[in-house]
Amino acid sequence: MPEMNRQITLAQRPYGVPKDSDFKLVETDVPEPEAGELLIRNEYMSVDPYMRGRMNDRKSYAPGIEIGAVIVGATVGQVIESNHPGFQSGDTVQASLGWQTHGVTNGDGARKIDSSLAPISTSLGVLGMPGLTAYFGLLDVTNPVAGETVVVSAASGAVGSVVGQIAKINGCRVVGTAGSDEKVRYVLDDLGFDGAFNYKTSIDYEASLSELCPDGIDVYFDNVGGPVTDAVFPLFNLWGRMAVCGQISQYNATEPPVGPRLFWHCITKRLRIQGLLVSDWADQHDQALREMAQWVTSGQIKYREDVVEGIENAPEAFMGLLRGDHIGKRVVKIG
Structure with missing residues (x-):
């Protein structure tokens, strides 16, 4: 059988504390990149408190998630097909593809990750x-x-x-x-x-x-x-x-x-x-990341990751984050 794209979508808007029924796991065809785009198979995805606000239907600094849409969020994974001159197959790339196993991007906001510097999951946390x-x-x-x-x-x-x-x-x-x-x-x-x-x-x-x-x-x-x-x-x-x-x-x-x-x-x-x-500091991110990487590699900044296995467990990982049942940065490792 062909590989499918597994996604966590917003089933309904949470009222108060989010619950399992607010989310839905769906399967769709793996998207194909068009000219100027690249296809990434995600290995890790982020769960963050700000996502709770994006699930509401109210004016904010960014649009709310539509019912049926993929939950927003940062991801990191490997390029498996590229029609973009700045990326090639095999590159490790951090992008904002949301809670799904595969995603296509035109490269805006995406960045290559040096896996020799630190585990790639840190691009969603201390180096993200x-x-x-x-x-x-x-x-x-x-x-x-x-x-x-x-x-x-x-x-x-x-x-x-x-x-x-x-x-x-x-x-x-x-x-x-x-x-x-x-x-x-x-x-x-x-x-x-x-x-x-x-x-x-x-x-x-x-x-x-x-x-x-x-x-x-x-x-x-x-x-x-x-x-x-x-x-x-x-x-x-x-x-x-x-x-x-x-x-x-x-x-x-x-x-x-x-x-x-x-x-x-x-x-x-x-x-x-x-x-x-x-x-607000998008034009200074690269410079800051270089300094942060030096602090991490020198041991001046320590970090801890709380890794939850399986995209199907992302909703519970997120709800647990809001309850405070983690230490450090929580990420989901996609199975």
């Missing part, structure tokens, strides 16, 4: 979008200075774990929040954070942060929003900076949450708060 988000979000948005205190939420995740390590490279004191004792040990023992606490067992986030940040907070890299972020505001120092990368605590909310109104701290402490998308 999450790593670049950490790099630009910390260095360009918050401009940390040696000796300052940097707090990172979701510190054991794909982005937060890299943020903390880049801050350490730049001479900062780094404190993280995480959702289990195992994750806290990981950021302290493996990644070299100066302090961390388990927000699921802390009864007072502000007190926990105050104990770990006796000199206040200069930089906050926010991946979660919600009560953890609320607790940071009173502890900001004068001229504090905050990078808003994600709000994962809100992604499954069905009603807008009501919380403290804390923006008066922006006035009294002259805070600077900025959201970010990694695409």
